[in-house]
Amino acid sequence: MLDEDERRARQEAHWLVREFGAEAPLYAAMKAEKAIEQKDFGRCARWKRILEILSDSVHSKSTASKY
Template sequence: MFDENERLANQEAHWLIDEFGAEAPLYAAMRAEKAIEQKDFARCARWKRILEILDESPAAKSAGSKY
């Protein structure tokens, strides 16, 4: 069973796939980098988990870019 943080990370990852398609991992990586710059390591960990979910997701790999 997922805890609340895992559920939110999955929800965000799926939204990113819907919104950005194949560019979703790039967007998540930029958000993680911004969190590091702001020394917000909890937020960085969340974006890292989202990147892991995107990497595991076949939808992210097969999604075509909308642009």
């Protein structure tokens, strides 16, 4: 079972892909960087998790397309 933070991160990642397509990881990285600049490390951690989800999604799709 997913906790609320994980559920929200996955939801945000899916929204970013729908909204920005291949540019979704770039958008998430920019948001994480802005959070660091503002010393909002909780928000930064959320954006980094979203980046991980996006990265995992890209890797699993590229692996699946090889077969």
